[in-house]
Amino acid sequence: MSGSRERILARLRGRRTPPPPPPASDMRPFAAHEWTQEERVERFRSAIESVHGEVHRVAHDGWITCLLERLQARGITNLLAPADTALGRELRHAWPADGPELLRYDRPIEDWKPELFHQVQAGLTAARGGIAETGSLILWPGPGEPRLASLVPPVHIAVLDADQLHTTLLEAMRAQHWARGMPTNALLISGPSKTADIEQTLAYGVHGPRELIVLVRE
Amino acid sequence: MSATQTPVQAFHRRVHDAIHDARIRANFRSAMDGLMSKRRTAFADWDLERLRELGAAIRQRALTRLPDLLEELERNCQANGIRVHWAETDEEACHIILDICRAHDARQVIKGKSMVSEEMELNHFLQQHGIQALESDLGEYIVQLAGETPSHIIMPAIHKNTGEISELMHEKTGTEPSRDVDYLTAAARSQLRERFMQADVGISGVNFAVAETGTLCLVENEGNGRLTTTVPPVHIAVTGIEKVVERLEDVAPLLSLLTRSATGQHITTYFNMISGPRRDGELDGPQEVHLVLVDSGRSGIYQDDELLETLRCIRCGACMNHCPVYTRVGGHAYGTTYPGPIGKILMPHLLGLEATSELPSASTLCGACGDVCPVKIPIPRLLVRLRREAVEGDGQHPGMVAGHGVKRRRWEVAIWRLWSWLHARPGLYRAGIAAATRFRWLQPRRLGAWTRYRTAPRLAPRSLHALMKARASGGNPR
Numbered sequence: 001m002s003g004s005r006e007r008i009l010a011r012l013r014g015r016r017t018p019p020p021p022p023p024a025s026d027m028r029p030f031a032a033h034e035w036t037q038e039e040r041v042e043r044f045r046s047a048i049e050s051v052h053g054e055v056h057r058v059a060h061d062g063w064i065t066c067l068l069e070r071l072q073a074r075g076i077t078n079l080l081a082p083a084d085t086a087l088g089r090e091l092r093h094a095w096p097a098d099g100p101e102l103l104r105y106d107r108p109i110e111d112w113k114p115e116l117f118h119q120v121q122a123g124l125t126a127a128r129g130g131i132a133e134t135g136s137l138i139l140w141p142g143p144g145e146p147r148l149a150s151l152v153p154p155v156h157i158a159v160l161d162a163d164q165l166h167t168t169l170l171e172a173m174r175a176q177h178w179a180r181g182m183p184t185n186a187l188l189i190s191g192p193s194k195t196a197d198i199e200q201t202l203a204y205g206v207h208g209p210r211e212l213i214v215l216v217r218e
Numbered sequence: 219m220s221a222t223q224t225p226v227q228a229f230h231r232r233v234h235d236a237i238h239d240a241r242i243r244a245n246f247r248s249a250m251d252g253l254m255s256k257r258r259t260a261f262a263d264w265d266l267e268r269l270r271e272l273g274a275a276i277r278q279r280a281l282t283r284l285p286d287l288l289e290e291l292e293r294n295c296q297a298n299g300i301r302v303h304w305a306e307t308d309e310e311a312c313h314i315i316l317d318i319c320r321a322h323d324a325r326q327v328i329k330g331k332s333m334v335s336e337e338m339e340l341n342h343f344l345q346q347h348g349i350q351a352l353e354s355d356l357g358e359y360i361v362q363l364a365g366e367t368p369s370h371i372i373m374p375a376i377h378k379n380t381g382e383i384s385e386l387m388h389e390k391t392g393t394e395p396s397r398d399v400d401y402l403t404a405a406a407r408s409q410l411r412e413r414f415m416q417a418d419v420g421i422s423g424v425n426f427a428v429a430e431t432g433t434l435c436l437v438e439n440e441g442n443g444r445l446t447t448t449v450p451p452v453h454i455a456v457t458g459i460e461k462v463v464e465r466l467e468d469v470a471p472l473l474s475l476l477t478r479s480a481t482g483q484h485i486t487t488y489f490n491m492i493s494g495p496r497r498d499g500e501l502d503g504p505q506e507v508h509l510v511l512v513d514s515g516r517s518g519i520y521q522d523d524e525l526l527e528t529l530r531c532i533r534c535g536a537c538m539n540h541c542p543v544y545t546r547v548g549g550h551a552y553g554t555t556y557p558g559p560i561g562k563i564l565m566p567h568l569l570g571l572e573a574t575s576e577l578p579s580a581s582t583l584c585g586a587c588g589d590v591c592p593v594k595i596p597i598p599r600l601l602v603r604l605r606r607e608a609v610e611g612d613g614q615h616p617g618m619v620a621g622h623g624v625k626r627r628r629w630e631v632a633i634w635r636l637w638s639w640l641h642a643r644p645g646l647y648r649a650g651i652a653a654a655t656r657f658r659w660l661q662p663r664r665l666g667a668w669t670r671y672r673t674a675p676r677l678a679p680r681s682l683h684a685l686m687k688a689r690a691s692g693g694n695p696r
């Protein structure tokens with residue numbers, strides 16, 4: 001293995017002269033836009049809706065009611081939700097006794113794969129931020145919100161604070177200092193799972209969630 | 219295809235068959251038309267030229283520092299807990315992956331889309347060693363069910379229509395015959411979900427590998443890539459050495475160029491950035507992440523300033539979507555892992571010109587590929603370069619690519635020598651032209667491949683020189 005490494009690097013370094021250098025990268029077209037928060041939310045909404053997602057603008061104290069309505073409208077009877085995060089605590093505190101059953105992701109995936117894959121009807125996560133231009137949620141899964149919570153259940157509901165909406169990906173990366181340290185997994189999610197692999201016809205929910213619902217708190 | 223055919227004959231056979239297959243032509247035509255118009259719309263509000271220049275600059279900057287960046291990538295991946303492997307050849311890469319699988323007693327492997335693994339014929343290799351590798355991207359899954367290879371690098375099953383896919387799934391997996399795409403998709407979902415749960419190892423490709431942070435980026439719509447890299451206990455990412463970029467920020471423009479060029483999407487549903495295995499306290503994600511860096515001919519291309527531009531490619535497929543030849547013959551006619559314009563400039567490096575001598579010539583040089591390429595690879599110029607390499611180049615441009623000179627023919631060389639010798643001797647040249655015009659009725663009507671679809675050009679009764687001379691002296695030019 002190390003032999004190959006050395007040989008590959010030696011070949012690359014064996015050029016007579018270094019490859020021609022490019023002009024400096026002009027990142028301006030991607031840097032940021034001067035959009036008000038209202039514009040950001042509306043752009044975000046129209047981008048998500050254009051790919052079959054749902055966006056609901058809610059007050060900070062109204063998101064749980066909105067969530068309950070969305071779940072009830074779909075006849076969803078259980079929801080995988082964080083427990084030990086700010087969002088999870090707020091949710092559990094206010095959850096009505098007759099609401100859908102709240103499930104916890106409190107074991108390693110190996111211990112409950114079949115249950116997660118077959119029984120969970122919806123997954124709730126927070127979003128670390130959003131990108132208005134492309135209608136993307138930024139998720140950094142971690143111990144409180146494992147990676148699969150936003151992927152395996154057929155419905156994914158994300159809670160996003162409007163003041164965390166950036167205009168572009170580049171702006172978000174810079175504002176949140178991504179390059180200083182990335183988590184084991186970081187995600188941009190921009191709609192429900194989809195495919196056009198059968199004759200260019202769009203179909204949703206091919207491997208991931210069929211539905212994406214975003215509650216924008218403002 | 220009979221075993222006695224030469225690569226050239228086999229190529230012509232495939233092209234002939236494809237051109238005469240109305241179904242293939244219809245499937246590609248409609249798909250490519252749609253993709254072209256979606257791309258146009260996606261860039262409508264942008265200064266596309268400026269974006270392409272940026273894309274090219276970012277990729278070129280990475281290539282300029284390639285060996286250093288690979289080391290930096292390795293260092294940062296290792297610091298993140300990702301194990302890095304280097305493979306000089308496809309074969310070595312296959313063995314590395316097999317060893318990892320064996321170390322985990324893996325029987326079943328689930329795969330996300332990876333063109334490099336197609337290059338390596340990894341599935342076949344693992345199969346031979348008793349390991350089942352199942353493709354999970356819907357297009358790849360369909361192609362695998364059919365026992366075929368992808369006909370497009372982004373949409374592997376684009377050569378099939380819904381009816382054909384329905385029949386195939388019915389036959390191989392027992393679904394009901396149906397033209398309902400939602401039904402077929404849901405059926406594939408449930409078939410594959412079980413396999414995700416059972417898989418011992420997940421294998422994926424990489425779209426960008428970020429040196430600065432040791433991050434592997436994957437672009438996808440379906441979610442199968444995320445499942446592949448999250449559910450099984452081991453994740454192996456395999457990529458060509460050229461996929462590295464310097465900084466995390468570089469990814470933002472490249473991602474935008476990639477998805478808009480490929481399918482006209484502003485962004486794909488998922489952009490998955492992996493910087494390490496499951497850490498303490500985390501409840502999912504693989505326990506081990508491996509990165510296999512594959513050279514397989516790339517460091518050879520790297521030696522030449524012009525050919526090197528090939529390595530900027532971000533595999534968006536726009537060049538094939540816009541190629542008049544690809545649209546008519548489809549992806550399989552090329553007979554190589556990467557079809558279309560990018561295949562024509564890349565495959566000769568990976569396989570050598572002996573096996574691919576016809577590829578650079580199978581182009582009209584219309585320039586569409588170069589015009590749409592988001593990283594400004596001058597594909598037409600590279601095609602001309604490879605054509606020259608195939609007949610051995612000249613003193614200034616000695617052949618570099620493996621198998622150069624394979625199309626060199628003694629008689630052709632002799633004819634051109636005679637031609638240039640004649641042109642350097644005005645008296646003889648004039649005599650020659652006079653003879654050629656006088657005896658032009660002797661000119662053959664058939665000129666090999668040229669006249670298969672065209673009529674032969676006819677020599678004029680008087681040469682241009684003669685006409686101009688007559689005109690200058692005031693005579694009747696006729």
Ligand code: SF4
Pocket residue numbers: 479530531532533534535536537538559560587590591592593594595
């Ligand atoms: S050569 Fe250019 S257009 Fe073709 S796949 Fe690569 S990046 Fe895309």
